[in-house]
Amino acid sequence: MNTPIDTDVLAAKDLEQDNAINRVLVLEMVRVTEAAAVAAAQLIGRGDEKAADAAAVEAMRRAFDNLYMDGTVVIGEGERDEAPMLFIGEKVGMGKGPKIDIALDPLEGTTITAKAGPNALAVLAAAEEGDLLNAPDVYMDKLAVGPGLPADIIDLNKSASDNVRAVAAAKGKDPSEINVCVLDRPRHADLIAELRELGCGVYLIGDGDVAGVIAVTDQDTGIDMYMGQGGAPEGVLAAAALRCVGGQFNGRLVFRNDDEKARAKKWGITDLGRIYKLDDLARGDCIFAATGVTDGSLLDGVKKRKKSTGAVIMTTHSVVMRASSGTVRWIKGEHRIAPHRG
Numbered sequence: 001m002n003t004p005i006d007t008d009v010l011a012a013k014d015l016e017q018d019n020a021i022n023r024v025l026v027l028e029m030v031r032v033t034e035a036a037a038v039a040a041a042q043l044i045g046r047g048d049e050k051a052a053d054a055a056a057v058e059a060m061r062r063a064f065d066n067l068y069m070d071g072t073v074v075i076g077e078g079e080r081d082e083a084p085m086l087f088i089g090e091k092v093g094m095g096k097g098p099k100i101d102i103a104l105d106p107l108e109g110t111t112i113t114a115k116a117g118p119n120a121l122a123v124l125a126a127a128e129e130g131d132l133l134n135a136p137d138v139y140m141d142k143l144a145v146g147p148g149l150p151a152d153i154i155d156l157n158k159s160a161s162d163n164v165r166a167v168a169a170a171k172g173k174d175p176s177e178i179n180v181c182v183l184d185r186p187r188h189a190d191l192i193a194e195l196r197e198l199g200c201g202v203y204l205i206g207d208g209d210v211a212g213v214i215a216v217t218d219q220d221t222g223i224d225m226y227m228g229q230g231g232a233p234e235g236v237l238a239a240a241a242l243r244c245v246g247g248q249f250n251g252r253l254v255f256r257n258d259d260e261k262a263r264a265k266k267w268g269i270t271d272l273g274r275i276y277k278l279d280d281l282a283r284g285d286c287i288f289a290a291t292g293v294t295d296g297s298l299l300d301g302v303k304k305r306k307k308s309t310g311a312v313i314m315t316t317h318s319v320v321m322r323a324s325s326g327t328v329r330w331i332k333g334e335h336r337i338a339p340h341r342g
Contacts, residue, residue, distance in 0.1 A: 021285040029289040030320045035063040036106040036122035037291035038314045041302035045116035052113045056106035061085050069093035074134045075103035075233040099129040103236050109208040119208040119296035125240030127286035136263045139254035140232035145225050146216040147246025156250040156275050160194050180225045181212045188228050211298050213238035217245050221297050239281035241288040244321030251276040285324040292317045312337040
């Protein structure tokens with residue numbers, strides 16, 4: 001008599017035979033971002049940022065429950081007393097298997113989603129325990145370029161003009177041929193004026209600076225550099241993506257008051273003026289996964305169609321990257337949602 005095969009046990013053994021970031025886990029992470037994107041997409045254009053974010057958070061949390069890992073959220077929706085779910089320090093996964101740190105943004109671009117704008121994503125990064133910076137929820141000055149440039153070509157201690165000139169020289173271009181992506185915020189007025197004085201093309205985005213940073217890695221976007229101030233947690237997520245596909249990143253935390261400085265110290269950050277590079281933010285064999293919620297430069301958004309049976313099909317477009325192999329997989333998925341019976 002044949003003994004039934006326990007597929008869960010086989011999967012567990014497979015994970016233990018490799019390092020913590022196993023190829024099985026890489027693909028499973030896409031299921032997590034897909035779930036969040038599908039949930040959020042049903043609230044596109046509804047004008048309710050909180051509802052869209054809550055739907056993505058709940059769906060992502062449920063998807064994590066099925067993963068064979070002992071996961072800890074190191075960058076999430078906030079601290080425990082501020083976020084009911086996916087808070088910093090929360091345990092995710094089955095609670096057994098490899099110890100994995102998770103940085104996540106179930107809906108990067110809540111305002112974008114509410115207004116049906118471009119470039120909203122469900123994103124996460126994963127790495128072995130201790131390999132992702134536990135960044136406090138403060139601002140970060142960011143500077144990023146794509147692969148193929150000399151080491152240390154960018155430097156946050158230098159002016160925007162000096163950084164543009166250095167990148168332009170390395171690319172054999174005039175500074176006026178360099179395109180820079182910047183968040184469209186009043187705090188960037190001086191930066192934008194300086195870049196335009198050089199003749200640069202300035203690509204302004206309303207939200208979603210993870211997608212903005214990643215755009216520097218894709219020649220088709222026409223973006224050479226990313227500059228400006230955005231969320232520190234999003235900086236870690238973007239750095240994880242750059243670690244997988246190449247590029248350079250400088251980040252420096254920005255503190256507006258003593259409370260934010262105290263929050264940083266709580267998470268073990270004592271050098272408040274430090275400039276962080278890629279390996280400071282995301283080390284080792286990390287994973288980056290993202291699924292489009294709305295159409296964007298990186299990914300298509302979720303599309304919905306109804307079959308004659310009444311079933312609803314949600315189509316997703318995702319990317320998943322792994323640092324150790326440099327592999328980038330583009331994944332299209334179809335998700336069947338049963339018809340509502342009312």
